[in-house]
Amino acid sequence: MWGLALSTLRYRRSAFVAGFLAVFLGAAIITACGGLMETGIRLDVPPQRLAGADVVVTGDQVYTLPKANPSDEDEDTQWGTLPERVRLEASLVAKLGQVPGVKSAVADVSFPVVLDGAPVTGASWPSAALSYRIAEGKAPAGAGEIALGGGGHAVGDEVEVAVRGEIATFRVSGLVTGAQAPGVFFPAGEADRLSGHPGRIDAVAVVGDVTPEQLKGALAGVPAVALTDDDRGLAEFPRALTSSESLIVIAAVFGAMAIMVAMFVVAGTLGLAVQQRQREIALLRAIGTTPGQVRRMVLAEAMAVSALATVIGAFAGFFVGRWLFDRLVGAGVVPAEVVFRHGLLPAVVGVAVSLLTAFLAAYVTARRAANARPTAALAEAEVPAYRGLRPVRRVIAGVCFLGGIALALVTVLFMSGPLSSSTAGPAVLVWVLGLALLAPAITTALVKRVRLSGPMGYLAVHNARSRALRVSAAVVPVMLATGMATANLYMQTTQLDATERAFTDSISADAVLTSADGGLPAGLLAEVRKLPQVGAEGASELVTSTAYVEKPHDNWQREEGWPVQGVTPEGVARTLTLRPDQGNLADLRGDTIALEADHAAAIGDGVGIGDTVTVRLGDRSAVELKVVALFSARTGAEKFLVPAEVLAPHTTAGAAPQILVKAAPGTSSDELTGALAGLAGKWPGVVAADRAALTAGHAEAQQTQAMVNYLLVGLILAYTAISMVNTQVMATARRAREFGLQRLVGSTKAQVIRMMTLESLMVAAFGVLLGTIASLITLVPFAITIGATPFPSGSPMIYLGVVAFAVLLTLAGTLVPAWQAMRDRPADAAKIAAAL
Template identity: 50%
Template sequence: MFRLALRTLRPRKGGFLATFVAAFLGAVIVSACGGLMETGIRADAPPQRLAAAPIVVAGQQEIELPKRDPADDDPKTESVLLPERVRLDPALADRIRATPGVAAVVGDVTVPVVTPGGPAAGHGWNSAVLTPYSLIAGHAPGPGEVVVAGLPAQPGEMIRLAAHGTTGWYRVAGIAGATQPEVFFTEADAGRLAGGQVDDFGVFTTESPETVVARLNLGPGVVALTGDDRGRAEFPQAEAAGEDLVVLAAVSGGLSVLVALFVVASTLALATQQRRRELALLRAIGTTPRQLRRMVLGEAVTIGLLAMAAAVALGPMLGRRLFGRLTNAGVVPEVVRFHQGWLPMTVAAGVTVLAVLVAALVAARRVSRIRPTEALAEASVERRWLTPVRFVLAALCFGGGTALGIVTLAVMTGPVAASTAGPAVLLWAIGVAAISPGVTKLVAALLHGPVRVFGGVTGWLAVANTRATATRVSGAVTPIVLAVGIATGNIYLQTTQQAVSQHSFTEDLRADAVVAAPAGASPELLRRVQQAPGVAAASEYTTSTVFVTVPFDDSQDDDGHPALGLTTESAARTTSATVTTGSLGALTGDTVALPDTVAAELRRGVGDPVTLRLGDGHEVTVRVVALVAQRAGFEALLFPAGLLAAHTTARLAPQVLVRAAPGVDRARLAASLTAATAGEPVTVGDREALLAAHAAGDEIGAWVNYLMLGMIIGYTVISVVNTLVMATARRRREFGLQRLGGFTRTQVLRMAGVEGGVIATIGILLGTVVSAGAIVPFCLVATGSPLPIGPAAVYLTVIAIAAVLALGASVVPAWVATRARPVTAVALDE
């Protein structure tokens, strides 16, 4: 049967190519997502500035959080990444130095520096050996001196630098060879600017690094890294970006697999449906149902293997291109290297063959029920469409979609509701597609009157064809349902999320101006802003993430809780959080103001203690001084700015929020703040600058989703054209008979156009229903309205593209199919 399968593919090039294209594109996309996932898992960022040190000792950027209540008999923990750099005690150098095989230990720090030429990274000159850097002019720095690299300065010049909230003049002692802007202070100055802590230690050895690492006694929370793993100390953000990339690739890859499975199944089913008379003839001459199944499976395996082989080269190319787009957008650090080994390709190959096999099994099961007498039938039409498999699949998908909708409405709050609303799109799409022959007949019957009025005889015939061949037509409708449903649902989920996030941020922001301090907002800068004319209140503003450890927080995931750091005396006037109990005036020292929803989950009130891990992993027990009401889904814990900022990577608040006094307009306020901060490396912006910065952050995340979504939608769009071309091109004999019966070629083309319009209409209607199954529950939770927030042009563009593709893919193949004389077309073997 396998040899017969190979022979049957040659005269059936149309169906073969259509299934091949669907399987090939699916394999390419799954392979590309696999490459992105492998890259995220590896998070490979080789060391650059620390490359000369065989061993790098750094703080562990992961902590273990309880996943179950520690009081349970079977407590479990999970590892979570810390968002801020974990720093080390300089005294650890002595312990490392005492280890046999250690030749030298060099402490390393990095501090943000603002120079006349822009931002730069500041280090101690003692750490230059870790790269190593070498002087190309001048000498090593002394007290009050610096060595610069990548800056327009010469030895002997005085340069004004700002770092860690301080500003001072330094003499340029030398120039180092480096391409990136960097400033090297004396070891003492660098240590002072770094707050007396060390980012990491570079360790030079007299023995193999592995041998020395085995001897090191570093204690908890400290790791020794060798090889490319040393880059994790230099670029701690790479690991977090890798986790995000894994999630993105997993979601996109999973969606791609399901779409590919469905598209391949739809295409293969349509190709098999067009051969019913041929297969019935084989049954009539003695071929058993088992042999027919083997033949169909053989054809499918052949197509799958060929598609897999063709996708081997293009999958990594697409993956690398997508990765390049992500790095250019700043989603993934440029230091992370793209990896795609044999495993993603193996998975993509397995998924491709499996998808084709599953589709073939479904088609083969239907083939085995073909009766030999169907070979004598004039029309190769499948009469029975509601099979047990279709019924069970539709029931499961509709049940799953309904369950996700109920969970979204009853359990979820805020933007997190998209995590259950999003998958519902695909469930509803699969459910609708499973019963699409019946729905196609129903919608076609409803369209019969309008189409007959506007389309005349050709319209009537188009609708009659659609109703008579509903199973075949549904194969063309399904990709349109997927394209319209996935595109409309996911795009409007994203636009609504963005709008809700921006609205929440706008509501919470009561500042009229912001002073941005890239080198950190010092107490002196805050004092000058507070004393500026026209200022009613000014507060430091810093953000981070915290993790609750005691009491056990069942609602906490590995993203922790958002945290805001504010100045005590101005907290109530620069945030819109409504205090329900307690006072923000008591927000000093080790204290916290909890959102009332979080307080209810933790069963904590004013005066109760809560133990937290701050952004750098430091554990602190704070006292609850206030409960605040915030917008659901956007809650944040409020801390004193000094407590929260000290445990961030910058260690100082990067911004100061300013509230204008009554009667002071924004222009006057901006002028007053500019005068008050003259000479400081800060910028003064209005409220709109903060809103624009927040919107820009949301747009990056949206752009990533659109990028991956666009790839999947592009696949479904190609499948739409692919399926419709195959369905129409196989109707040469039918078109020839119509022309022999009196139809002109123009009337046949008009009928094909009307059929394309009917297919587009059915697909758009069903796709809209599918998208509504996800959009409505989410919007009810997020906005209280069933309608999404976003431009109507999005939906109009989606349905316009669907309509144009359906019409074009119906009329063009019909035009090609009717070029031959009617008698010749009828004589051709169907």
């Protein structure tokens, strides 16, 4: 059977190419997602400034969420990644230096600065000296001295460096060289003073013949981790930890989607190929071939094609994965310092999954073909009869529909905000799978109700009715592409619209001041309030971070933590639209907090005005805060409000990054922006912008995140679209003999093309209809959860574009091969066998 299968492949070029492309593309995408997941799991971040250290000790950015019952070992433990740098006490340096085997332990401190108008990294020279060297001049030693890693300055030059808007003049004592030397390097004392966190350090660079295990004693009770090899880079770029989770989630979600799509595409392609060989298989059965031999032949042919396709696809998957990774880096989802890793494992998984998918699809198809009676198979070779759905298909379809209903209910009843996509996303695949299983029955029912006028219309309808099984095989890819594209695109636009509206509705400020280095000068807020265009209560600092509730237990706690905003009590009422249901936001002074009312009820047995909650801030610091106000917020937009002076010191920048400004009565937006621009010019790196720029900046950030999803969904849809054309080409190319006979009895080429146009339009219409149903069943619950309306947000042109794309591809995949099939003379075409 293997020899027979291999020998027949060369006579089935269309089936071979179709099957090869389906498996090849699936293997490439699955392997690419595997590479992204491996990169996220390994998270190699080569060190730069700390490359000379053997071990780097830094704060532990992973936070273990508190349990409802700490003594309950059966309760799941959850972890979150802290968003701010977790700093260490400077006294840890001496403690680590006393560990046997340690030659030296050096404190590392880094912070953003502005040099020559551009933001760069400022760092302490003693730790950088482990990896870099002074190429000219000498190392910075005294106050007022710095060393530069670039910028075109010379030794002895005096340069102005801005830190959080404050300008200081330094003399260049030396120029630094090294693999990654750009930056500004300060003496240890100056770095400690300028960092904004005196007495606390970012990391400890340890040199010596020592392992992390040997340092455990010195680190007992300290929230720190000891890193070696490429993990040392995490001490310099802690934001890479967040990208690890993002990469793993992205790879898992879209890898699973790719596997499901591959199952559809491969099963449909192989099924159609076997249907077109029904005469051959029936003849083999008639001359004595057993069902087992037929199964082995079909399986051998499918696996021969799949084996070649998966190996080549796995190789191509490396380049696809690298391309996707570069797009993620460009979108800011992954820091540029993370190294893309694609080892052998993703390729093995891609090959194994693709081969298994092809085997299962081929086995089911071969079993059905082998079990058919030879005489019945011969009778149905040209026109396969539809004998109804098998019970197994009905049961699986019913399970899919029940699963889709369950996901819809979970989305509406239990999900909120961005989390809604975690159930709405899989729902469209479940509905599409269920509809695909019922496609033969649905297509048969739809075709019976179609009426077209004219001879070619009659023939098109007759062909569709007599070939219901083959029509359903062509409808499924169209449905898959339409349903997935419509659902995923409108989920993104709905989510973006809801996020932008929530942000816009929460801000009443007319302008904003921001800083290039992430922190504004301490005295800037007071200067803003002195402006006649603003007034004493028209400005508020805005600090954003993430926090966790430790005590009482938060029943709504999640791994991502809760958004927390630091505000100024005097200006919060005019710059934000939040209005308290209880208490007063003006009381946000000292260790206080304002909570969303429904969330407050879910903390412990419910907390209210005057109660105290323990909150773990983004840098791992725990603070006890008194509740002074409760407010209402849109579902999915819950957050905390605390005084900016409480939150800012616990952020990486250590200062407020924004000041929201409301114009005084009678002051226009242009007058306010002009006054703020004049004030901002006194501080380097400080920028004034109007409300439109504020909302546009937020929308741009959200759009950047959405672009990642558009990219990955687009890749899956491109695979589906190619497979859709693939199926149409294969189905049409097999009808050359039919076209020849039709032309012999008097039909012209134009009439045949008209007939095929009508047939392809029916296929497209059925596929678009089913895809629309699947997407609507998914989008309505999602839209209700996100925007409190059953109508998703987004332009109707998105749907029209998807429909036009599906129709055009279906027409192209049908008419081009039909025209090619009619190049021969009718008499010659009529002699073509069913197998090509």
